[in-house]
Amino acid sequence: MDFTIPDELSDLRASFATFLEREVRPLDEELQPEFWSRCPDQDRVAAAAALVARRSAEEGFFAAHMPESVGGQGLSTLGMTLLVEDAARSGMRLAMLAISPPNPSGPSPLLLALPEHLHDRYARPIVAAESTMCFALTEPEAGSDAQAIRTSAVKDGDGWRINGHKHYITNGDKADVAVVFAVTDPQRRAAGGITAFLVPSDQFRRGPVQWNISDTHPSELFFEDSWVPDDHVLGEVGAGFFLAMSFLNAGRAFIGAQALGLAEYCLDAAVAHAQQRTAFGRPIGKFQAVSFPLAESKCDIEAMRWLIYHLAWSVDAGENPMLDASIVKYYATEKAYTVADRTLQTFGGMGLLREGPIERILRHLRMLRVVEGASGIQQLVIARTLGL
Numbered sequence: 001m002d003f004t005i006p007d008e009l010s011d012l013r014a015s016f017a018t019f020l021e022r023e024v025r026p027l028d029e030e031l032q033p034e035f036w037s038r039c040p041d042q043d044r045v046a047a048a049a050a051l052v053a054r055r056s057a058e059e060g061f062f063a064a065h066m067p068e069s070v071g072g073q074g075l076s077t078l079g080m081t082l083l084v085e086d087a088a089r090s091g092m093r094l095a096m097l098a099i100s101p102p103n104p105s106g107p108s109p110l111l112l113a114l115p116e117h118l119h120d121r122y123a124r125p126i127v128a129a130e131s132t133m134c135f136a137l138t139e140p141e142a143g144s145d146a147q148a149i150r151t152s153a154v155k156d157g158d159g160w161r162i163n164g165h166k167h168y169i170t171n172g173d174k175a176d177v178a179v180v181f182a183v184t185d186p187q188r189r190a191a192g193g194i195t196a197f198l199v200p201s202d203q204f205r206r207g208p209v210q211w212n213i214s215d216t217h218p219s220e221l222f223f224e225d226s227w228v229p230d231d232h233v234l235g236e237v238g239a240g241f242f243l244a245m246s247f248l249n250a251g252r253a254f255i256g257a258q259a260l261g262l263a264e265y266c267l268d269a270a271v272a273h274a275q276q277r278t279a280f281g282r283p284i285g286k287f288q289a290v291s292f293p294l295a296e297s298k299c300d301i302e303a304m305r306w307l308i309y310h311l312a313w314s315v316d317a318g319e320n321p322m323l324d325a326s327i328v329k330y331y332a333t334e335k336a337y338t339v340a341d342r343t344l345q346t347f348g349g350m351g352l353l354r355e356g357p358i359e360r361i362l363r364h365l366r367m368l369r370v371v372e373g374a375s376g377i378q379q380l381v382i383a384r385t386l387g388l
Contacts, residue, residue, distance in 0.1 A: 053129035056098035088261025105171035134175035147190035153182035196240035252325035259336035270343035330378035
């Protein structure tokens with residue numbers, strides 16, 4: 001077994017780090033008053049976020065995981081995993097917007113299931129960060145049990161008529177197009193009765209943003225006799241559920257990498273604080289009550305790292321590591337949250353301040369334990385592999 005990161009990926013990480021410092025950090029620091037304001041200038045923040053994404057796309061980082069045929073770099077899952085980790089570890093809010101996965105507003109390989117003549121119209125602009133998308137699966141009565149969705153699509157001439165209600169859709173408030181999952185055969189449902197459609201924003205109505213935690217803005221989407229032509233079906237009719245699952249493994253690696261990077265950021269901040277903060281005449285890091293939890297956090301981080309890297313490597317090797325993907329989603333988000341909680345304790349009362357380094361990370365990690373497959377669902381999947 002060779003656990004060495006290839007030289008070309010190490011060089012890529014160095015280039016990305018330079019980009020973050022040159023292009024992103026100045027903007028991130030300039031926007032600090034907006035980030036902490038009770039009434040931030042959302043237009044200003046959105047403009048900065050869009051600028052970061054476009055500059056990253058120009059440099060080849062933003063959608064590097066997409067194939068060259070649509071403007072990407074064809075970067076491996078491991079390579080993109082490393083970039084996601086580094087963006088999260090930087091601690092900059094805007095850094096995660098410089099890299100498309102696991103940000104659902106960026107391009108998904110699902111777009112490649114469109115007919116090729118639509119790639120220039122839809123996939124390329126999203127790869128170039130000139131437009132955005134969203135992934136519309138979750139509904140009020142279908143969260144963890146995704147196959148229970150009620151949104152329907154009925155054949156209508158040379159297209160499909162869609163009706164239904166989606167919620168908790170990240171970037172739903174801004175997306176130019178939505179990947180929408182709808183029931184096309186109520187009898188078969190997940191077993192060949194759910195189809196994925198690409199729906200332009202002029203064919204759905206947006207509800208209000210549902211919550212603003214952790215820089216995400218999920219909103220409701222309403223489909224009321226929305227119509228799309230036949231060529232806007234992603235893949236085959238009835239294969240939507242399988243299509244979504246086919247891209248799950250790499251997505252789990254990217255979620256895990258985000259959790260890993262955030263945990264590393266928290267540990268870096270806590271160690272620096274423990275070395276500088278004094279009590280009873282010496283740095284607080286000299287007390288075992290402070291140093292031992294940080295040592296335990298380092299162990300957790302290394303265990304997360306190799307689970308995540310191995311999952312990415314497995315995907316690149318052409319395997320279908322569904323069990324490993326569930327383990328990574330569960331273990332990485334849970335352990336990263338625990339690390340953040342421990343490191344917040346290192347800061348004492350300062351750790352609870354909204355302006356402090358840890359509090360917002362803790363909130364974001366709490367969200368990651370729920371979205372993209374809640375921890376309980378991952379435990380269920382893992383338990384089933386044990387015959388339970």
